[in-house]
Amino acid sequence: MPMERSQPSIVVAIECIAPSGAAILSQTGDDRSRRYKIGSSPAIRSPFKGGRSGINKILHAAFKRGDTSIRVRVRRGPVGPQVRAHEHRIVELQACIVPNESAGRKQYVLRSIHDPNYAVGLVEKMESECIALQGSRSSRVVRALSKAHLQDGYVSYPWEKKMKESLPIPNSSSFLSMLILPMASDPSSYSYNSLEDTLARANSWLISAQASGVPIMFMNVQTEALLSKISGETATSTVYTGSLSDLSNLANASLYGFEDYHGVDIGVVRGVRLWYTPAAGELAIEIKLQEGDNKLGFAVSRTEEGFIYISSVIDEDDRGAASIRSGLRYLYKEAERASKLLVISRVSNEKVLPWMVSSSGAIRCYDTVSLSHKLSLHRHALQPILIHVLMWEKPLASLSRGIEQSTDAPRPLPLPQPPIQLSQNLARDDASEAALHRDTAGDISFRFHDFSFPNSWV
DSSP states (O other), X not given: OOOBOSSTTEEEEEEEEETTEEEEOOOXXXXXXXXXXXXXXXXXXXXXXTHHHHHHHHHHHHHHTTOXXXXXXXXXXXXXXXXXXXXXXXXXXXXXXXXXXXXXXXXEEEEESSOTTOEEEEEEEEHHHHHXXXXXXXXXXHHHHHHOOOOOOOOOOOHHHXXXXXXXXXXXXXXXXXXXXXXXXXXXXXXXXXXXXXXXXXXXXXXXXXXXXXXXXXXXXXXXXXXXXOOHHHHHHHBOOSOGGGGGGGTTXXXXXXXXXXXXXXXXXXXXXXXXXXXXXXXEEEEOOOTTOXXXXXEEEEOTTSOEEEEEEOOTTOTTSHHHHTTHHHHHHHHHHTTOOEEEEEETTEEOSOOEEOTXXXXXXXXXXXXXXXXXXXXXXXXXXXXXXXXXXXXXXXXXXXXXXXXXXXXXXXXXXXXXXXXXXXXXXXXXXXXXXXXXXXXXXXXXXXXXXXXXXX
């Protein structure tokens, strides 16, 4: 509201820099004096000596001595001796003094403490201009609102720290999925079964895994596009360049094509990605090894669906095995009681679950022989083994007590080294070194891992 300087028609006002607008700072001749107060200094009341320049000098001096807190009292509405009290209102702004570098040296603006986006500057205007601006405030705000746009941008993010600290298993996701490619009905001509056939195979894989005792639950299913170069008759029959009505033919197609800018025919193979999750999360088990451990004390097998699971654990009377000390045997017994398989999901934080079905129908998964080899090397090196298993229910207090009792069990004297038993999947060459074959179906015991290694092995 106006502050009289030398002429009654010229007033000192505050003008909004963001958002735009204007209000009168103070007024001469009003029966209520208007003021502004800087820090703990005495309040300065109108009329202001020197107008805008005088106020700016006061702001500069306050800023230099570090006194930047200010309370400004302004009046909005018409002025004059005939104006009634209800026709104007008093507004107080609590702000801080901030240099206005765009306006030059020793120029300042007042930035609101409650809303840092709101800033005002001092101006000298005709009293009539201020009143006109105040009268059009509503329409100007509406116009500003219609033109306001939300801004976006990029901010940095500490990915490495978050992946290490926030995930249950550092740097490894808990998302589990299976990619099923469409079955090739004629591989020579790139002919595939329909999308519905792929969805049915994904569904049957999930149901079969659950029926066999794998503790997993369905989460989601989606199609996934894989690009491939096509040519010849396949391109002729799959590249759609006609009207939009031809798009309806793609709804159930596992392969369709398009032509790129260079005239190359690109084929899009539509696979199905099945997302699933453990029924009750994953449980980490650390198997600590000791001198004299001649076996780990458990065996693994693989289901038809590609899941590796613990198929047997050593007898209860042998309490010196690592599987007994770690509580793995107790957990295995609990899985048997629940009619579930104790499925291994990770070894040393690396996922060992099946992840893809090829166009021939073969499931890509890990083999038990290479897993046996890796675990055997852990035993020889006396390095702890960290495995994760899929849980069928949340670990109960009784289960935790059972595992603790197993880990605290007294360890008897080491048993004599049993004879080495080689499975049919291992063959020994002339150098007395074990060689692994690729076919890995069936149970593989960890009792036979007593390899002799060449000098170059590390």
